[in-house]
Amino acid sequence: MLSTGSNAHSNFAAVAMMKPQLETLDELFAAVPRETLDVGAGLFWEGDRAQHIFEVSEGVLRIFKIIGDGRRVITGFLYAGDMVGLTLRDVYLYSAEAVTPVKVRRLTKKAFQDAVEHSPELRPRLFALMCDEMAAAQDQMVLLSRKSAEERVCSFLMLTARRMQGNRQLGRTVQLPMSRQDMADYLGLTIETVSRTITKLIARGVIAPNGRHAFDIAKPGKLLALCGDGDSYEEIGERGAKTRQAVWPH
Amino acid sequence: MLSTGSNAHSNFAAVAMMKPQLETLDELFAAVPRETLDVGAGLFWEGDRAQHIFEVSEGVLRIFKIIGDGRRVITGFLYAGDMVGLTLRDVYLYSAEAVTPVKVRRLTKKAFQDAVEHSPELRPRLFALMCDEMAAAQDQMVLLSRKSAEERVCSFLMLTARRMQGNRQLGRTVQLPMSRQDMADYLGLTIETVSRTITKLIARGVIAPNGRHAFDIAKPGKLLALCGDGDSYEEIGERGAKTRQAVWPH
DNA sequence: ATGCGCTGTTACAGACTGTTACACATTTCA
DNA sequence: TGAAATGTGTAACAGTCTGTAACAGCGCAT
CATH class of the missing domain: 2.60.120.10 (Jelly Rolls)
Known part of the structure; x- marks a missing residue:
C-alpha cells in the first residue's frame, strides 16, 4: 500500500x-x-x-x-x-x-x-x-516522435549520464536506478525492445554492463552519435555519411 | 479564413x-x-x-x-x-x-x-x-508515446475542434488549415498513415470531408471514444466494453 | 484549353517494433 | 533450504506502421 x-x-x-x-x-x-x-x-x-x-x-x-x-x-x-x-x-x-x-x-x-x-x-x-x-x-x-529505438535508448543513457553526475563532465559510468519497465514507459518502447537494444549496444562494444543497473560507457563518441541529434559537428556514424539534407525551411 | x-x-x-x-x-x-x-x-x-x-x-x-x-x-x-x-x-x-x-x-x-x-x-x-x-x-x-495512429488522428481532431471554436462548445466542423505533412510531423506519423487513417474514419462515418481542409464531425461521441484517453465516463466503444483494468499504482 | 507542379490518396512489399512465450537470476518468505 | 514472486534476457512470430510508388485532384501558368 x-x-x-x-x-x-x-x-x-x-x-x-x-x-x-x-x-x-x-x-x-x-x-x-x-x-x-x-x-x-x-x-x-x-x-x-x-x-x-x-x-x-x-x-x-x-x-x-x-x-x-x-x-x-x-x-x-x-x-x-x-x-x-x-x-x-x-x-x-x-x-x-x-x-x-x-x-x-x-x-x-x-x-x-x-x-x-x-x-x-x-x-x-x-x-x-x-x-x-x-x-x-x-x-x-x-525523441518520442521521430527517434528509433536505438536512438531513444542512447539518448536516455546520455541524458542520465549527464544528470547523475550533477552535470559535471560525464563520468564513464551511468547509474540506471529504475527498472527496464520504467525505461520502456519513459522511452515509448516495450521492455523487450529496451532489453534487445541494450544487448545490441553491449555486443557492439558501445557500453559495458556494470552490475544490473549501471553501465560503463566504452565509446562515448559513438554513443553520442547514436543519439540521432545530429548536432553541430556531425559525428561519422557507421551507416556512412548522412546526406545532410538541406534543412529546407519551407 | x-x-x-x-x-x-x-x-x-x-x-x-x-x-x-x-x-x-x-x-x-x-x-x-x-x-x-x-x-x-x-x-x-x-x-x-x-x-x-x-x-x-x-x-x-x-x-x-x-x-x-x-x-x-x-x-x-x-x-x-x-x-x-x-x-x-x-x-x-x-x-x-x-x-x-x-x-x-x-x-x-x-x-x-x-x-x-x-x-x-x-x-x-x-x-x-x-x-x-x-x-x-x-x-x-x-499521445506520441502510447497512442495508435487512429487515436493520434482522433485526438488531434478533437483538440483542434476545441481550439478553433475559441473553446466554445465544439462545433460540428473542424478546420485543419495545415497540410497533411504538418499533421504527420505533429503526430509522429507519416503523411501516408495520416491520409489512410482519415480515409478510414470517413469510411466508418465518424467524420465527413467538407472541402480539403475541413471535416464535419458526424459522430462526436465515437470520435471522443477513439481518442484513447479513457476518461471519466468510459464511452461505449465499438471494440466492446474495455475491462477497465485496475489502475494498479504499483 | 493544355500542361506542369504541388498536395493528397491508395496500394503493396517490407521493416521495425510489439506480442507472446519461456528460461534464468535475484530476492523474499515460508 | 526451497518455493514463489519479481525482474530480466532471448527467441519466434505477428502486426502496425513505414517506404516507395503510381495515380488523382486542384490551382496556376503558359
Missing part, C-alpha cells in the same frame, strides 16, 4: 518567510523537515488536490500518467534538487512515485507562491526553472 | 507602459502595430537570438524542431491569442513559421519582462500560461 512515509509535514510553512531575502529556491525548502518515501511509494496521484510543492533532496522519483486501459507514460525522472508539483491547477496532472528510497521536503502551494511573489530574487529563478522543464519536454517530444 | 475582430489599433509603440495597471497579457501587446506573415514565412528560427516575445493576433503558426538528418518535429500549432517565444534562454529553442497568413505583435523580451516584473496582476497570468503549456506538452508526450 501507499505509505506516504513519515507525514510529519508540520507547519514550518511560514517560517521560510523569516529570512528577509532568499536567493535561491533551495533555501525556501531548507528549513522544512525531510520526509522519507520507500521504494515504490507514491508521493501524490494524478487528480489529487494540488496543495504542496516538493523538492527532492535525495533519491529518484518518476512522474507519470496513466490512460484508460492501463497504458502508462512516464513523463520524467526527478533527481536531487528537482522540484515537483509546480502547477497552478487545483489538481496534480500526474502521479509521482519513488524509484529509489527518496527524501523530499514539502511546502504548501500558498507558502511557496507567497514567497515567490514577495521575492524579486526568486521569480526569475522560478521562471528559468519552468523554461528548462519546457525545453526538456520538447526534447522528449522529439 | 480566421479573422478575429480586427480592431485597427495604430502605432502607439511603448504606450503600453502608460496605463498603470495592466490586467491581462493581451493588453500588453494591444498598442503594438501588427506585422504580417505570408504563408510559409518564418517568424524566427531555432538558434536565433531570442530578443522578442510575440502574440499571434490572427492566423496559425507552427513551431518545430529539426534534427540532424532532416527529420522535423512540430511541437505545437499556435492560434490567435497564443504567445510565442517565451523563454529565458538567449536563443530560441524552436522555429516558428506561418501555416496560414498570420498577423503578430512583438515586444522586446526586456520590455515584456519589465512589464511582468512590475505588475502583480500579470505575474500569475504568465505563470498560468506556462502551466497550461506544460500540461499540453505532457498530453502530447502521452
Whole structure:
C-alpha cells in the first residue's frame, strides 16, 4: 500500500518567510523537515488536490500518467534538487512515485507562491526553472516522435549520464536506478525492445554492463552519435555519411 | 479564413507602459502595430537570438524542431491569442513559421519582462500560461508515446475542434488549415498513415470531408471514444466494453 | 484549353517494433 | 533450504506502421 512515509509535514510553512531575502529556491525548502518515501511509494496521484510543492533532496522519483486501459507514460525522472508539483491547477496532472528510497521536503502551494511573489530574487529563478522543464519536454517530444529505438535508448543513457553526475563532465559510468519497465514507459518502447537494444549496444562494444543497473560507457563518441541529434559537428556514424539534407525551411 | 475582430489599433509603440495597471497579457501587446506573415514565412528560427516575445493576433503558426538528418518535429500549432517565444534562454529553442497568413505583435523580451516584473496582476497570468503549456506538452508526450495512429488522428481532431471554436462548445466542423505533412510531423506519423487513417474514419462515418481542409464531425461521441484517453465516463466503444483494468499504482 | 507542379490518396512489399512465450537470476518468505 | 514472486534476457512470430510508388485532384501558368 501507499505509505506516504513519515507525514510529519508540520507547519514550518511560514517560517521560510523569516529570512528577509532568499536567493535561491533551495533555501525556501531548507528549513522544512525531510520526509522519507520507500521504494515504490507514491508521493501524490494524478487528480489529487494540488496543495504542496516538493523538492527532492535525495533519491529518484518518476512522474507519470496513466490512460484508460492501463497504458502508462512516464513523463520524467526527478533527481536531487528537482522540484515537483509546480502547477497552478487545483489538481496534480500526474502521479509521482519513488524509484529509489527518496527524501523530499514539502511546502504548501500558498507558502511557496507567497514567497515567490514577495521575492524579486526568486521569480526569475522560478521562471528559468519552468523554461528548462519546457525545453526538456520538447526534447522528449522529439525523441518520442521521430527517434528509433536505438536512438531513444542512447539518448536516455546520455541524458542520465549527464544528470547523475550533477552535470559535471560525464563520468564513464551511468547509474540506471529504475527498472527496464520504467525505461520502456519513459522511452515509448516495450521492455523487450529496451532489453534487445541494450544487448545490441553491449555486443557492439558501445557500453559495458556494470552490475544490473549501471553501465560503463566504452565509446562515448559513438554513443553520442547514436543519439540521432545530429548536432553541430556531425559525428561519422557507421551507416556512412548522412546526406545532410538541406534543412529546407519551407 | 480566421479573422478575429480586427480592431485597427495604430502605432502607439511603448504606450503600453502608460496605463498603470495592466490586467491581462493581451493588453500588453494591444498598442503594438501588427506585422504580417505570408504563408510559409518564418517568424524566427531555432538558434536565433531570442530578443522578442510575440502574440499571434490572427492566423496559425507552427513551431518545430529539426534534427540532424532532416527529420522535423512540430511541437505545437499556435492560434490567435497564443504567445510565442517565451523563454529565458538567449536563443530560441524552436522555429516558428506561418501555416496560414498570420498577423503578430512583438515586444522586446526586456520590455515584456519589465512589464511582468512590475505588475502583480500579470505575474500569475504568465505563470498560468506556462502551466497550461506544460500540461499540453505532457498530453502530447502521452499521445506520441502510447497512442495508435487512429487515436493520434482522433485526438488531434478533437483538440483542434476545441481550439478553433475559441473553446466554445465544439462545433460540428473542424478546420485543419495545415497540410497533411504538418499533421504527420505533429503526430509522429507519416503523411501516408495520416491520409489512410482519415480515409478510414470517413469510411466508418465518424467524420465527413467538407472541402480539403475541413471535416464535419458526424459522430462526436465515437470520435471522443477513439481518442484513447479513457476518461471519466468510459464511452461505449465499438471494440466492446474495455475491462477497465485496475489502475494498479504499483 | 493544355500542361506542369504541388498536395493528397491508395496500394503493396517490407521493416521495425510489439506480442507472446519461456528460461534464468535475484530476492523474499515460508 | 526451497518455493514463489519479481525482474530480466532471448527467441519466434505477428502486426502496425513505414517506404516507395503510381495515380488523382486542384490551382496556376503558359
